[in-house]
Amino acid sequence: MTPPGSPRAPLKPGSTRTPPRARAAKDRTGTFPPEPSEAVRGSLAKGPTRGARRAAQLCDKRPLRLGIIGCGKIAPAYLEVLTRTVPGVVEVVACTDLRPEAARSRAQQFGIPRACTTEELLDDPEIDAVANLTPAPAHHAVNTAVIRAGKHLFSEKPLALTREEGQRILAEAKQREVAVAGAADIFLGPALQRAQAEITAGAIGVPIAAVAVITTDCFDDQHYHDVFRGALLDVGPYHLGAMTYLLGPITRVAASAEIRFAEKPLSVLAKCGSTFRVDQASTTAGVLDFASGAVGTILTTQDAHTWVGRIEIFGTTGALVLPDPVLYGGTLVLRSLSGARRIPMPLPRRFRGDARGFGVLDLAFAVRGGRRPRADGTWMYHVLDASLAHFDSSKEGRHIRIDSTFDLPPQLESALW
Numbered sequence: 163m164t165p166p167g168s169p170r171a172p173l174k175p176g177s178t179r180t181p182p183r184a185r186a187a188k189d190r191t192g193t194f195p196p197e198p199s200e201a202v203r204g205s206l207a208k209g210p211t212r213g214a215r216r217a218a219q220l221c222d223k224r225p226l227r228l229g230i231i232g233c234g235k236i237a238p239a240y241l242e243v244l245t246r247t248v249p250g251v252v253e254v255v256a257c258t259d260l261r262p263e264a265a266r267s268r269a270q271q272f273g274i275p276r277a278c279t280t281e282e283l284l285d286d287p288e289i290d291a292v293a294n295l296t297p298a299p300a301h302h303a304v305n306t307a308v309i310r311a312g313k314h315l316f317s318e319k320p321l322a323l324t325r326e327e328g329q330r331i332l333a334e335a336k337q338r339e340v341a342v343a344g345a346a347d348i349f350l351g352p353a354l355q356r357a358q359a360e361i362t363a364g365a366i367g368v369p370i371a372a373v374a375v376i377t378t379d380c381f382d383d384q385h386y387h388d389v390f391r392g393a394l395l396d397v398g399p400y401h402l403g404a405m406t407y408l409l410g411p412i413t414r415v416a417a418s419a420e421i422r423f424a425e426k427p428l429s430v431l432a433k434c435g436s437t438f439r440v441d442q443a444s445t446t447a448g449v450l451d452f453a454s455g456a457v458g459t460i461l462t463t464q465d466a467h468t469w470v471g472r473i474e475i476f477g478t479t480g481a482l483v484l485p486d487p488v489l490y491g492g493t494l495v496l497r498s499l500s501g502a503r504r505i506p507m508p509l510p511r512r513f514r515g516d517a518r519g520f521g522v523l524d525l526a527f528a529v530r531g532g533r534r535p536r537a538d539g540t541w542m543y544h545v546l547d548a549s550l551a552h553f554d555s556s557k558e559g560r561h562i563r564i565d566s567t568f569d570l571p572p573q574l575e576s577a578l579w
């Protein structure tokens with residue numbers, strides 16, 4: 163997703179210009195407006211596109227009618243939130259999967275009226291938006307089909323597997339006037355919202371550096387490797403997503419990305435003797451330059467057989483240690499000259515710890531309010547662009563300039579949760 167727009171001018175420590183974060187915090191658009199917004203009225207005035215008609219329908223405050231494509235492992239975490247924990251914002255009306263029994267089973271489990279084929283779901287004019295919960299290799303085709311059906315899109319990460327595919331998705335969405343949002347939307351949770359508020363309030367001074375580490379032990383067979391495409395593309399979006407949310411767009415990347423073991427043992431713990439083939443970098447180490455003037459590093463590996471997920475942001479007067487950014491909630495640690503302060507920001511008890519779906523809720527509010535979703539497609543593209551730059555940099559032995567950018571979304575005014 164190389165979206166339109168040029169990199170921001172660097173904001174150096176000590177600059178008197180209002181930081182983007184502070185500007186974003188003033189722009190409060192998190193509530194349902196009672197009337198169609200300017201943007202919706204504007205798009206209605208332009209002509210009867212399906213996107214504009216859909217936005218108009220949603221101005222009556224009915225729930226966003228949602229279809230689900232992909233009813234595998236992560237689907238229950240979404241459905242639990244969308245149908246039970248935060249009901250009424252979206253109405254899940256249909257679900258589909260290449261495995262019809264998976265769709266039927268999720269429909270039964272969560273009271274979804276229809277389990278159907280993808281074609282039937284996309285042809286249904288009553289469906290406003292679709293959540294694509296399929297694995298990465300299917301994202302481009304499914305995302306494109308959703309947009310071509312004139313429906314708003316929420317996509318699991320990554321948006322696509324190449325820049326060209328990502329750009330085409332955004333271009334088609336723009337042409338058809340449908341919204342694109344997606345994962346890793348973890349910054350909509352209480353932990354990263356609080357982190358953003360602390361940074362905006364100057365709790366660590368001017369942010370100057372960040373470090374992120376993700377090691378994962380869950381890629382222990384060919385299926386996982388093939389469908390998730392390595393640690394950087396699978397779990398990297400959580401870390402790059404959080405870092406870009408807190409520090410803004412990245413302007414260049416230098417990295418080493420290697421296939422550490424071309425043949426890996428199938429389940430180290432089981433010691434069963436067979437192996438699987440690895441054709442995507444399994445360990446990456448990147449250096450990131452942010453437009454704000456901050457620098458960062460990010461290490462991802464699926465070769466370490468342990469789980470570590472952490473991010474630390476360093477400022478001129480303190481540091482912020484974030485909880486594992488694969489989760490919406492957790493405890494922040496704020497270090498300053500006066501000592502360390504723990505700031506617990508758990509999800510409310512009614513949520514499961516591995517909850518998903520806040521980005522879908524925000525998409526519903528965005529469509530209804532005529533604004534862009536916070537976890538929008540240009541940000542997803544930027545994360546993909548910066549991820550792919552790791553592979554390019556390693557291959558070419560040089561820094562890769564990141565041409566894509568995104569506008570920092572405003573802080574949530576009221577909790578989605």
Ligand SMILES: NC(=O)c1ccc[n+]([C@@H]2O[C@H](COP(=O)([O-])OP(=O)(O)OC[C@H]3O[C@@H](n4cnc5c(N)ncnc54)[C@H](O)[C@@H]3O)[C@@H](O)[C@H]2O)c1
Nearest residue numbers: 232233234235236237259260261295296297298300318319
């Ligand atoms: N498993 C997790 O913990 C987790 C967590 C967060 C995000 N995710 C993301 O969610 C997505 C799905 O992950 P998962 O773990 O649920 O995978 P999964 O393999 O368990 O489920 C994916 C489902 O999609 C179906 N599918 C594949 N291609 C399809 C197509 N073209 N049309 C319709 N259905 C199709 C499969 O049959 C399968 O049931 C991935 O992008 C992943 O990165 C997964």
